[in-house]
Amino acid sequence: MNQKESQAVNRREFIFACKRALPLAGLLFFPLSATDLILAQENEKYNPTEHNYAMGIDTHKCIGCGRCADACKKENNVPLEPIFFRTWVERYIIAGNGEVSVDSPNGGIDGFPEIKGDKEALRTFFVPKLCNHCANPPCVQVCPVGATFISRDGVVLVDEKYCVGCRYCIQACPYGARYLHPEKKVADKCTFCYHRIVKGLLPACVEVCPTQTRIFGEVGVRSSPLSRFVRFNDITVLKPSLNTSPKVYYAGTDGEVR
């Protein structure tokens, strides 16, 4: 009796298993080729809720050529005066006595002058800077009109037509990443080249970086180059104590870099 019952259960299980396997069997007969899947993905309209963009910066690799700052200006028509930047390269010089000096002549676009020598440089390196696209951005908090906002794909953007040019956000940004556009009289900042990334291109600074210092990718997507970068490096963010949750991840920086 007991044996019979267990057999019956087994038969039932078998039928259920067959049912479950039916779609798999279907796949065997009507195979979807991988290229079809990829094509289908490409034809789909860009869906911002599927992305959460971020950038990694490997300061070990930065040679301070300033091509990123140059390309950014050319791509986004940033005014050429040496006080307006969406991204720029800073040179840190740490002297033997611990004194830190930072310079960034014209954002590094024209190169850097020789290190002047009365203080002996103990350590010196380049750090590219840009908007950190914080997940908790102070600039968005203070905007009185809702002209700056986090888009659904995690990029902090400015609405040019809605901005009243009150400069609150420029004051609020702890990273100095914003400036007032001298002609449009509105706040302007890095957009991660939003017009490029929604079309599948890389931001201009990442495109031109000769040493792959800048890594563009998405948070939480394991196949993204950024995830690899975050896995293999000790990551710091700038001014973590401010609780802004920046999404520009630095490798190779230390306490001197703010």
Place this chain on the structure above:
Amino acid sequence: MKKFRIRQQIISLSILFALLIASFIVARLILIPRSFGEYGHYRADAIDDITAQPINYAGSVACIECHDDIVELKANSNHKGLSCEICHGPAAKHIEAPDENLPSAPRERGFCPLCHGYDPSRPTGFPQIVTALHNPGTRCMSCHNPHNPILPHTPEDCSACHRGISNEKAVSPHSSLPCIKCHPASQEHMVNPRSASVQKPTGREFCGQCHSKDADSSRDIPRIDLKTHWERYLCWDCHYPHSPEAL
């Protein structure tokens, strides 16, 4: 029977309020853009405005269609990681009308040192030159092809690339030692410095060949007893071999 009457002042007040509320609603409809608040406290149409910005950098994938020979040459060179537009500038317009919008091609001597000029802030091992000393007045392109930058001739000695270390060693007690005494380097390292790396000493015994108490070396060399002199450390934990001094 007493008829229920709404008082005159209440009627006029409610008309006033109705007018105020209506004007508020009309003003709100006119002043606030239709798409405001669609995704959050911002104008959703702003996203379309930002997306509509024209693209200037086409991306190096675009270049291969016409310039496949140069792309292929570059793909096997030391400049393989470089996008074409780093040197040639934004080229999206060039793709639309190739003959009208020629991208720039920097040939002047000032351009290459933006990356390859000597700067101590650059990472160790990145190829750099001191522009004032490196064939002054000559265009970089007259010796180096930027699409396939190989060294026009093999450097004669280590100081051609490792000038900092070589200068330091030249004024140190180790000045008479050739680099290869401690770093056996193959000839290949001078041509392909990254793929053929040099060796470094690995243990205390290496320094001991000259500096140990019983070593067979010149009498003027300072000596220590390898067994008792900070036996748990490596020599270069305390002494910098390129400019050694007793600590």
